[in-house]
Amino acid sequence: xxxxxxNSSAVIELNKAVxxxxxxxxxxPANLTISKGEIVGFLGPNGSGKxxxxxxxxxxxxxxxxxxxxxxxxxITNHVEALRHVAYSPELPxxxxxxxxxxxxxxxxxxxxFPDNANLSSEIxxxxxxxxxxxxxxxxxGKLSKGMIQRLSVAQALVGSPETxxxxxxxxxxxxxxxxxxxxxxxxxxxxxxxxVFMSSHIMSEVESLCTxxxxxxxxxxxxKGSIDEVVGKVLDYSIVELExxxxxxxxxxxxxxxxxxxxxxxxxxxKWDGVAIEITVCERNHDIRPEIADxxxxxxxxLYTIKHGENMLEKAYIEALKETKGGKx
Amino acid sequence: MALVxxxxxxxxxxxxxxxxxxxxxxxxxxxxxxxxxxxxLVGPLFLNFTAILIAAGSMSEEYEQGTAxxxxxxxxxxxxxxxxxxxxxxxxxxxxxxxxxxxxISSAFTFFGVQDNLYLIPGLFIAQAFSSLLFFSLAFMLxxxxxxxxxxxxxxxxxxxxxxxxxxxxxxxxxxxxxxxxKTVQMYLPTSAASSLPIxxxxxxxxxxxxxxxxxxSTSTLxxxxxxxxxxxxxxxxxxxxxxxxxFLHADISRKLS
Numbered sequence: 001x002x003x004x005x006x007n008s009s010a011v012i013e014l015n016k017a018v019x020x021x022x023x024x025x026x027x028x029p030a031n032l033t034i035s036k037g038e039i040v041g042f043l044g045p046n047g048s049g050k051x052x053x054x055x056x057x058x059x060x061x062x063x064x065x066x067x068x069x070x071x072x073x074x075x076i077t078n079h080v081e082a083l084r085h086v087a088y089s090p091e092l093p094x095x096x097x098x099x100x101x102x103x104x105x106x107x108x109x110x111x112x113x114f115p116d117n118a119n120l121s122s123e124i125x126x127x128x129x130x131x132x133x134x135x136x137x138x139x140x141x142g143k144l145s146k147g148m149i150q151r152l153s154v155a156q157a158l159v160g161s162p163e164t165x166x167x168x169x170x171x172x173x174x175x176x177x178x179x180x181x182x183x184x185x186x187x188x189x190x191x192x193x194x195x196x197v198f199m200s201s202h203i204m205s206e207v208e209s210l211c212t213x214x215x216x217x218x219x220x221x222x223x224x225k226g227s228i229d230e231v232v233g234k235v236l237d238y239s240i241v242e243l244e245x246x247x248x249x250x251x252x253x254x255x256x257x258x259x260x261x262x263x264x265x266x267x268x269x270x271x272k273w274d275g276v277a278i279e280i281t282v283c284e285r286n287h288d289i290r291p292e293i294a295d296x297x298x299x300x301x302x303x304l305y306t307i308k309h310g311e312n313m314l315e316k317a318y319i320e321a322l323k324e325t326k327g328g329k330x
Numbered sequence: 331m332a333l334v335x336x337x338x339x340x341x342x343x344x345x346x347x348x349x350x351x352x353x354x355x356x357x358x359x360x361x362x363x364x365x366x367x368x369x370x371l372v373g374p375l376f377l378n379f380t381a382i383l384i385a386a387g388s389m390s391e392e393y394e395q396g397t398a399x400x401x402x403x404x405x406x407x408x409x410x411x412x413x414x415x416x417x418x419x420x421x422x423x424x425x426x427x428x429x430x431x432x433x434x435i436s437s438a439f440t441f442f443g444v445q446d447n448l449y450l451i452p453g454l455f456i457a458q459a460f461s462s463l464l465f466f467s468l469a470f471m472l473x474x475x476x477x478x479x480x481x482x483x484x485x486x487x488x489x490x491x492x493x494x495x496x497x498x499x500x501x502x503x504x505x506x507x508x509x510x511x512x513k514t515v516q517m518y519l520p521t522s523a524a525s526s527l528p529i530x531x532x533x534x535x536x537x538x539x540x541x542x543x544x545x546x547x548s549t550s551t552l553x554x555x556x557x558x559x560x561x562x563x564x565x566x567x568x569x570x571x572x573x574x575x576x577x578f579l580h581a582d583i584s585r586k587l588s
Contacts (some may be wrong), residue, residue, distance in 0.1 A: 051585075058403045061582040080405040088403035094395040094586060111404060310424075
């Protein structure tokens with residue numbers, strides 16, 4: 001058995017991991033460390049190497065060079081030890097259609113040598129309830145909708161109370177209520193640093209609202225890893241302030257332009273109410289100028305309805321990062 | 331389900347058809363031993379082919395459907411997984427073999443009266459189970475190497491039928507020319523070992539009339555000794571299982587077909 005090395009709080013470590021499929025299909029060298037208690041969003045365009053990285057972590061494929069460690073163990077040579085407290089939820093898995101969710105979870109539990117048979121039934125009930133499958137627990141998988149199958153995919157990962165969840169597009173196929181529900185489930189899972197979540201996703205808003213940090217991968221290389229603010233800050237040299245007000249006079253707009261750091265002001269009429277939506281671009285990311293903006297608007301006699309930092313900054317950073325790596329084309 | 335239905339059909343229909351033919355086709359002296367014919371004549375074709383059908387998809391279908399990926403992402407040893415797949419498939423084959431025996435004996439009882447030499451059942455069961463393990467292992471290995479069920483079925487069946495046809499062909503040439511080399515080559519073919527053992531076990535224990543009838547019907551295969559058959563079977567089985575296991579333990583797990 002291998003001892004836990006360098007970073008004892010690291011749950012997942014990819015160290016110069018390369019997977020060479022031959023030809024031009026090469027992923028890596030990828031360096032990535034996920035620590036206990038993190039909720040990490042794994043971002044990257046199609047074909048960037050997200051799934052390959054996940055498969056490396058799960059010990060399904062061998063790295064051509066470099067090392068992969070999960071809980072300090074090599075997931076190939078010490079598969080059981082590495083993945084003992086790790087669970088994986090694939091995107092819309094193929095599950096035998098003749099099984100019901102309860103039967104599948106029973107099978108999985110037996111496979112995992114669930115330690116206490118007496119509690120097996122209550123554990124399955126707990127997981128079914130947790131993912132919102134209680135009304136479909138006895139329905140055959142063949143009759144389940146896409147969203148229900150995705151819930152089942154997450155349910156089979158949650159059986160046995162793992163410590164690390166690896167999720168491949170967990171929100172896919174879910175209705176909005178399901179998305180909100182799963183967000184809470186994952187937050188609870190990781191609450192107080194108990195559990196670690198590593199999830200790949202294309203839904204930036206989900207990642208932004210759920211994850212404590214993100215890792216971006218492109219052409220098989222990890223471009224950035226850090227908190228959302230850090231990653232956005234590395235890519236974007238500006239921030240955005242959004243406000244909704246009653247129409248502003250040209251003098252007020254001119255006053256706003258004179259605030260230090262503001263580079264651009266876009267004013268658009270709101271189609272729904274008698275006011276304007278204003279987007280202000282600020283070149284100094286670390287300087288919060290909202291109080292100054294609010295002060296000028298209020299003193300001008302206009303009504304200030306909302307003022308906030310711009311949303312979807314992660315998405316903007318993601319697109320910008322891709323542009324940089326592709327020479328300006330998203 | 332299809333396999334079970336096919337087993338029932340093959341184990342019942344021939345007896346019913348023979349019973350309708352009367353004594354002109356089947357001499358009454360053979361009636362008490364007709365149950366043996368099901369194993370010795372149907373076995374080489376149906377049971378070995380059934381073993382291929384079960385084993386060829388055992389691993390490959392799991393890759394195609396993505397269930398291998400799902401299961402192996404759990405803390406499960408690869409060696410446990412492949413052993414489970416192999417043994418699980420083989421248990422299913424043993425069920426089909428048991429069903430074939432039970433139905434054949436029941437049908438023979440029903441249509442031709444009391445059956446004799448039933449003490450041969452355990453020995454025949456073991457001989458056939460061991461013989462069919464050869465093509466089970468070959469198909470299992472091909473399923474793992476190819477990882478596409480349809481191709482695995484085709485290749486395994488091609489090996490089976492090619493071996494069968496070549497065996498008949500070499501046997502005929504040997505009988506015509508008397509040259510031992512043809513017999514030697516034929517004995518090493520997988521179908522020879524896989525279809526010889528039950529006959530080698532049963533023939534000395536059956537009345538001469540029945541043995542002669544069986545020998546006459548199954549002349550296509552030149553049978554080596556029992557120990558030689560076992561050796562050949564073991565070599566094929568061990569090589570196939572070793573290759574399948576080594577490849578599975580070393581190779582990447584294929585992704586599901588999209």
